[in-house]
Amino acid sequence: MVNADNPDRRLSAGHLIVAQLEREGVRRVYGVPGESYLDVLDGLHDSTITTVVARHEGGAGFMALAEGRLTGLPGVAMVTRGPGAANAFIAVHTAHQDATPLILFVGLIPVADRGREAFQEFDVFGWFGSTAKKVVVLDDPSAAARVVSESIQTARSGRPGPVVIGLPEDVLTHSVGTTHTSEPLAVPRPRAAESELKELVGRLERARRPLVVVGGEGWTAQSGQELVRWAAEHSVPVVADFRAYDAVPHELDGGNAFAGSLGYGRSSRTAGLLDEADLTLFLGAARTDVLSDGYTRGLDSETVLVLPGEALGHAGRVDQFVSADAPAFALDLATAPVSVHADAGYWFAAARAAYTRSRTAAPAPDPGGSYVDMTAVMGVLQEELAPDTVITYGAGNHALWPARHLPHRSPASLVAPRNGAMGMGIPAAVAASLVFPGREVVSVAGDGCFLMNGQELATARGYGATFIALVVDNGCYATIREHQEGTYPGRPSGTQLTNPDFAAWARAHGAHGETVTSTADFREAFRRARASALPAVLHLLQDPEVRAPGG
Structure with a gap:
């Protein structure tokens, strides 16, 4: 634990940031490391906060967003300058449109290098100013605790949303002397007259x-x-x-x-x-x-x-x-x-x-062949899932089935992007399993959506997160294909996908993986995935002509 309140201990700004996050009750930060914020990473070494190292900044941002959605306390992501910040932008846009509390720390170039087209330089205000609730750059090392506390309050207050904090590399290492963390700020909850x-x-x-x-x-x-x-x-x-x-x-x-x-x-x-x-x-x-x-x-x-x-x-x-x-x-x-x-x-x-x-999940007549009826799959899940199961998914037609047919009986049981961002389902499942280790987590993913952040299956293995991912494989970006069929019938263009063996891909990560080609086989495959006590992928082959539930 970083002891910021020891009057004999001189802290750097980077370590004080960590100490303030501890005091605010943050339990995890999600990130991809960068040389621009090494001092914060050093502070996390001795911290009570778990550092979850993701495989992509977009995945880290989505994990943090999921934590914010599930807990009410802003999720925290940390990325480096330039390319790292660009990759994390999708999570900031999602948090903005979804009204979800999020803190994104972005390492920046040294102050003296600004405006010189330095390596990975970018304008943090220009990039995030129209999307985040607030963008602030920590130019005063002694203000580190205050900036963190005020940013968390901003992210949670009123209409929740993302706050971006820029961290100049050299400012982080400055000593802030004998100082203290800040008292966490209250969040007003207005009541009606x-x-x-x-x-x-x-x-x-x-x-x-x-x-x-x-x-x-x-x-x-x-x-x-x-x-x-x-x-x-x-x-x-x-x-x-x-x-x-x-x-x-x-x-x-x-x-x-x-x-x-x-x-x-x-x-x-x-x-x-x-x-x-x-x-x-x-x-x-x-x-x-x-x-x-x-x-x-x-x-x-x-x-x-x-x-x-x-x-x-x-x-x-x-x-x-x-x-x-x-x-x-x-x-x-x-x-x-x-x-x-x-x-x-x-x-x-x-x-x-x-x-x-x-919401009744009545399966369509079985046409035969090697396809899985997603409506029937939802009927099985209605019977199998615990009342407090957390459901996650990204964007695409695959999400129409759980949205229509899977009931929610408790709060904090759904993480899905309201802005239609693809690639959120798997990172969200990782975070949900870490936030609620005793609850079952199921992610429904399309073949396109899954591979946008499916690499976070490795993060799940590294941190003990367990969930079952249903990968619905219809060989295309089905939402766009559906729009094409309505506007340009018979002229599909730019929507086909060539997919791997998702089950084998999962097993290569040390996860449980199975391919399901028959609706009748799904229930037992799901039970085997659950019994594996591993992150699991069930590769479901779907008829590409069936793009939505009926009704």
């Missing part, structure tokens, strides 16, 4: 087809459960924003109101709820393009928006805006007496029935 809640109750009582849309970060078991119980009692269906499906439990004894998920992969009936609702309450989410099918649904309905910060990306009508922490607001709402309109009961029952039909 009683008058604001009373106004919303009046709107709910006048509505015949009320709808709640949940999203964002910070949901707890209590806030999610209390909201869906209240909603079930008052005949208000609850739907989730794109890839925020774990905000509330999908299944709950004693009454549940969950009615499906919006965005890519949604059922047509769930999307239709936005058009039919006469009052829409957004809790932690805004009416963005993905949620509203490209700004086409629900724009004119009476709208109440509850967000802790600015309504970034919200489109359409807003009748009441409440600046408040959404999960806390949900708890307040759950205690509010509401007399619902009689018509709401029919609306609620229809929404719930449609959701039940859409």
